[in-house]
Amino acid sequence: MPSTIQQKIEALREELHQHNYNYYILDEPTISDFEFDVKLKELQDLELAHPEFHDANSPSWRVGGGVTKNFPTVQHQFRMYSLDNSYDFNDLEDWENRILKTIEDEQVEFVAELKYDGASISILYENGELKEAVTRGDGFQGDEITNNVRTISDVPLKLKGNFPDRFFIRGEIYLTKKNFDKINKSREEEGLDLFMNPRNTASGSLKMQDSAEVRKRGLSAVLYQYISDDFPAETHWDLLANAKKWGFKVSEDQAKLCKSLDEVKNFINYWDKERHNLPFEIDGIVLKVNSLKQQRQLGYTAKSPRWAMAYKFKAEKVETELLSVSYQVGRTGAITPVANLKPVLLAGTTVKRASLHNEDIIKKLDLHDGDFVYVEKGGEIIPKIVGVNLEKRTLLQQPIEYIKNCPECGTELVKLEDQAIHFCPNETHCPPQVVGKMIHYVSRKALNIENLGSETIEQLYREKLIENCADFYTLTKEQLLPLERMAEKSAQNIIDGVENSKQIPFEKVLYGIGIKHVGETVAKKLVKNFNTIEELRNASVEELCQVEDIGEKIAISITEFFKNSENLEMIERLKSYGVQLEKGENTNEVLSNALEGKTFLFTGKLSLFTREQAEEMVEKHGGKNISAVSKNLNYLVVGEKAGSKLKKAQDIGTIEILDEQQFLDLIER
Template sequence: MEIQQQIQALRKELNEHNYNYYVLDNATISDYDFDIKLKELEVLEKKYPEFFDANSPTQRVGGVITKNFQTVAHQYRMYSLDNSYSKEDLQEWENRLQRVLGNVNLTYTCELKYDGASISITYENGKLNRAVTRGDGFQGDDVTQNIKTIKSVPLELKGDDFPPRFDIRGEIILPLQGFEKMNQDLIEIGETPYSNPRNTASGSLKLQDSSEVTKRPLECLLYYVTGDKLPFDTQYEGLVTARNWGFKVPKEAKLAHNLSEVFDFIDYWDVHRHELPYETDGVVVKVNSIQFQEELGYTAKSPRWAMAYKFKAERVATILESISYQVGRTGAITPVANLVPVQLAGTVVKRASLHNADQIAKLDIRVGDTVFVEKGGEIIPKIIGVDLDKRPANTAPTVYISQCPECQTELVRNEGEANHYCPNFYGCPPQIIGRIQHFISRKAMDIEGLGGETVALLYANGLVHDYADLYELTVEQILPLERMAQKSAENLVNGVEKSKNIPFERVLYGLGIRYVGETVAKKLAKHYKNIDNLSRATLLDLVLVDEIGERIAQSVLDFFANDANKLIIERLKNFGIQFEIVEKINLNATNKLEGKTYVVSGVFATLSRDELKKAIEDNGGKVGSSITAKTNFVVAGDNMGPAKLEKANKLNIPILSEAEFLNQIQ
């Protein structure tokens, strides 16, 4: 027992020194003394393996090899943020908030938007349990072993007021000083330096050897706690609480009592951000009250209660050398500017999007022009203007192409659309390759061992002509291809076989029906249950489905009217692809609330808001995000939003207490 206590005391002391040094920037022990104590702990743990602890300070040194990062579903979805680029945008945002909440006094938490890799870390009983990348927001990669090497991430929390389980979100960043040192070391040994801190930080999380991650000076800045029964009522209190638990929460965050104070925060950091040790590209403004956050809820992609204000984008001038044209999987033509290489926002830019013929004509962009390139909040740089004073003499206006650059088919442009299209849907190589690449993508069939370049290689060698052909590939066919060894060929075939278990909604998204994205595919799959029901739907049937408009409906009809698509689907069925929703059996499910729409508002005593919404859906009801004439009931808890209360009364919609609702379903 004495040895166990000695080990635990050493762990506690080393964790405290780690916290003082990496979170508070206040070292209380020399590096030498720290290393001596760490070595002492390592010796004891090796001698007494029965006292092993995965969250011991000795586990930060890395050494774990991860060949494949497991995909993990987020318990609480990681949303992206809506962007704003002007103070007028923020004022309009506040107006929208007030329309939903009523004329309430809003306070805001202002935080700097750090440019890093998003992470969600789960803690159970005060100990680090799992760390998962953002991924697509619904699921990400388990990078726990690599995150444990980051010294500013606590392995064990301070205090005792934390919930039994919660998630904390943050950004993994690479401080500028550390990034510059890494690049200097590479230059000295004749290697190519990294392009920018953000990409380097993101790439570090997926290194297979965690001991390599240890060598990189990564930091983790935390900004949001999510979970049940959290011990605070506001975002700002959440930041203070997380800091007390031992997390590195940026101290630049500020509580703003009105929008004017938000603007002061933005103005200050627009000037002083260059003094920070990290890259930041804007300010995140959040409604401070967590109750108001719950009232406002989410759109399909973003929380309504938060807005990112992006600082004005960096802009550079360079010369347009030529214009080329790319063909997408839907046949859309995208003009691309080929530029004299120029440094922009940490990367060398050689190409930029020109969007469409209208944009080229509007800016009167010509080959040889000096153009202004901007990156802003977008990944792909864009040309936003021309320096007419530097235009060479005798340049001619750009004439947009009339034929597909790949198959020479005459381009078409539909009325009301900005893009030109190649109509040779089943004969144009980039469209065929693009559709297969979309089909195998992570959000669709997620076929391991098969990437975009390999798809192009398979097509070029006549092995695939559509995505159904993938399921007939053999190792013997693949082996002769360039860069293909026995193991990689086997992985590809196994990955294709494994994709037969992908659920129907993702298969439907993977089919590449125009305008049918992830959200629409989920709604169609949930409504129609299987591909046969969907294929027989009429235009009227489709537009009656929630959030399906006429444009989407017509696209679905066009897809299933095509004989080639019908043949591909039949082949996929024969290969065993999932074309039917697998209903999860819920023994408590009923149809008591069928045909009824409920809106949930307020704070509840027995169930959480999410549990109430699930109870509605489990019993056949529909959960609405806002009160309309189609709302049948409002389930109201304490502190119901005054705007919702007023609207419910105005429309004579019955308001149920939590107990009254529970009586309905019992």
């Protein structure tokens, strides 16, 4: 029987690998998304029932779920060099001349590829299976992020065809414009700060601790460089073709094999205009000598290959008129000045507004009413003013004076000495702040009340049905039904969602009520130390500062929150409606004192439990988790591929090093 189940699991895996290849690499799907999801669910159920047939490269790993708190540092077997940059064709001609001095009496071909704007990655494949994925880091070593890379659909978990036994493939992890906009729209609805550009967002996403959250970001990958001691081809162009056959998404379709530098220039000129029509961001063109033999002849400088060059596009800059400066109020009361511009076409889109960030930026630019300003797109995404055309300024124009009062409620603004931003202190009655706090309260990471989006909350506020988070619990279906675009089912879903939120644990509620500087992590640490909202309310600044990672700034913010009578009234109402404002019965249940007085740190890839489960075991048996290797550490528990923490512990010499099973044995003893 087990062999039959194993065969079924392996057959499903092979079929789903093929469907992924058809969809992501060939762009020729042969089944519907629904049919794929049904097969994937069947595989997941079988794998859950039969863990003995575990395979880290199963298609089920695409959905993520593994939690990684610390990413081990891994040495690159082959250094990841940076590229020299060029900004005009003269630079390219100089580069070609240097090449021809070394490569005599041979034709030199170039491969021109799009320079994707993302995060570099190096992936190891052994026997056709993804083994390890490491960030570029400093070029000599990087962070191992294999679980997160496994969730990216463009990266094959198993290869096809006739591939080498062991090699590295390098490429770029990036975000499409569509997925970047989708992420920012979601963050806007949750009252969070927007991400600045796809490149930084992609890079940050790769280091998220929960691989399921990485999956939700919708990252993409393009693989463009084969690395090994042995090469199964004589040219880079042929290696790209081979990589595509093995199952990699490569840049071949938007690359060109150029016989001369003139062909390279034509390729660059074409994409300098067409790049704005791409669904992803590029910041230039990468050029490589095609012949691998010639690459070896050319070699490397101290930091770059001599056989490759990056041509960087110039940031497009346009001139337009500054019509006015308006001011936006965020959830936390932060004021953001915005330049309203005469519409102008820039990098393929019409620009009407540009953030001015704060008063210091306005002063630095010396902005005047009616100035003609130069606008660029930072990272090809965010419009920003980079200068003023002083020749067009007249004596009648006056400097922009930063506002003194909130544009929404009229309250006098405040500016802290150590911050560049002005704030509106009227956090309980300034409309954007009030609405922003309620949007934050219902967000996924807080109370997770579905069907209550930002537009619905704004509408409820305008109709005077809600004024703070406690008012959600007094809403009735009869109040909701008259609202625009509100059907009976939608209204009932909101009522049910509000009711279900009463089961959300204390730490998420504490995060949701929106105390300034209290994020998810801080909320969890506070709940570990204070059993109820009353204990937290009565804590002094000194007592709060005793909590790990809580400094004076956060402590003062917490005590100020509880001094506000309206906040206290809201808390009392939430309690009366049944919202969880005290720790659950088993949250800090102590099972034994087996580890009392001992400190622990976990490193490497754990296989018997997740890091979160391990740290919970330490606490439930009387021990303490610490975040770094030092002389205060008693035990370092190591999983696979433990890196710098293990070496540091060995150097200290007094730290006991355990594997996972020894850690479990220690608890049992």
